[in-house]
Amino acid sequence: MKVAVVYGGPSPEADISRKSARSVISALKKKGHQVFEIELAETIVEELKKINPEKVFIVLHGSPGEDGTVQGLLEITGFKYTGCNTETSAICMDKDVTKRILKTYGIPVPAGETYFKGDRVEPVEFPCVVKPARTGSTVGISLARDEESFKRAVEEAFKYDSKILVEEYIEGRELTVAVINGKALPPVEIITESGFYDFDSKYTKPTTQYKVPAELTSRLEERIRKISEKTFKVLECKGAVRIDFRIDKWNNPYILEVNTIPGMTERSLLPKAARAAGMEFEDLIEEILKG
Numbered sequence: 300m301k302v303a304v305v306y307g308g309p310s311p312e313a314d315i316s317r318k319s320a321r322s323v324i325s326a327l328k329k330k331g332h333q334v335f336e337i338e339l340a341e342t343i344v345e346e347l348k349k350i351n352p353e354k355v356f357i358v359l360h361g362s363p364g365e366d367g368t369v370q371g372l373l374e375i376t377g378f379k380y381t382g383c384n385t386e387t388s389a390i391c392m393d394k395d396v397t398k399r400i401l402k403t404y405g406i407p408v409p410a411g412e413t414y415f416k417g418d419r420v421e422p423v424e425f426p427c428v429v430k431p432a433r434t435g436s437t438v439g440i441s442l443a444r445d446e447e448s449f450k451r452a453v454e455e456a457f458k459y460d461s462k463i464l465v466e467e468y469i470e471g472r473e474l475t476v477a478v479i480n481g482k483a484l485p486p487v488e489i490i491t492e493s494g495f496y497d498f499d500s501k502y503t504k505p506t507t508q509y510k511v512p513a514e515l516t517s518r519l520e521e522r523i524r525k526i527s528e529k530t531f532k533v534l535e536c537k538g539a540v541r542i543d544f545r546i547d548k549w550n551n552p553y554i555l556e557v558n559t560i561p562g563m564t565e566r567s568l569l570p571k572a573a574r575a576a577g578m579e580f581e582d583l584i585e586e587i588l589k590g
């Protein structure tokens with residue numbers, strides 16, 4: 300198949316996207332596809348018209364790209380693409396909107412408040428987590444333990460977005476679950492030194508450990524898989540998404556967010572989960588391509 304891989308662009312997460320794209324491109328080539336590489340820029344439509352691919356494989360993290368804008372452009376210009384549609388991408392980019400929708404479907408999310416620039420902000424209770432509504436890679440997110448750090452956390456989050464979330468801190472374990480075309484893979488547990496999966500723990504710290512699959516009671520695992528598949532369904536996702544969870548000490552799961560274009564380097568979490576389920580990286584990429 301003639302496939303155009305779109306990556307990079309002006310997003311703060313563009314470098315990670317370029318790394319993901321390297322792995323995706325090599326997997327597509329191994330599968331015998333004819334691959335064209337496109338760095339996201341204003342010229343994307345002209346480039347696509349020249350190539351005329353059967354499918355556009357979107358490997359963009361953050362905005363623009365994971366937020367539905369590129370998907371919308373491809374809808375208008377008539378190119379088929381991988382993953383979630385414009386609407387789902389836009390919804391999932393916003394953690395506040397995502398949580399509100401999931402809550403109405405009875406899916407557990409952390410309690411919290413939403414604030415807009417200029418609002419008087421009050422903490423739910425300490426410790427709490429303060430985060431911009433629409434960033435990724437733990438950018439602008441802080442854990443606040445007292446008034447002083449809370450004030451700083453709010454200021455920091457407002458640097459990135461005009462809407463922020465103040466959430467109860469879910470003390471306990473961290474899991475992430477990949478869902479591919481509606482089917483949940485075994486949950487992966489993330490064990491960090493600080494108990495907070497921040498930018499360094501994600502991309503640079505060698506001390507972050509991953510348990511693939513996570514050691515869970517079969518009852519909890521079943522519950523988490525069910526919640527993940529329901530989330531995929533009610534948000535009308537497509538392709539491969541990754542859902543971030545926290546589990547409290549009573550084993551109650553909470554969804555933090557849904558990543559519609561998760562990291563795709565061979566070391567990323569979604570490929571790790573796929574491998575644990577017996578799916579090789581190239582087959583995973585093929586599955587996403589076929590959608």
Ligand SMILES: Nc1ncnc2c1ncn2[C@@H]1O[C@H](COP(=O)(O)OP(=O)(O)O)[C@@H](O)[C@H]1O
Pocket residue numbers: 394409428430434435436437438440466467468469470473494495496497543545555556
């Ligand atoms: N309510 C919360 N309770 C506990 N930890 C949290 C909470 N919200 C975020 N975190 C921590 O911050 C990390 C990043 O938060 P997340 O909402 O997944 O945003 P993103 O991954 O887009 O930056 C999580 O993986 C988790 O370690």
Ligand SMILES: [Mg+2]
Pocket residue numbers: 543555556
């Ligand atoms: Mg996350």
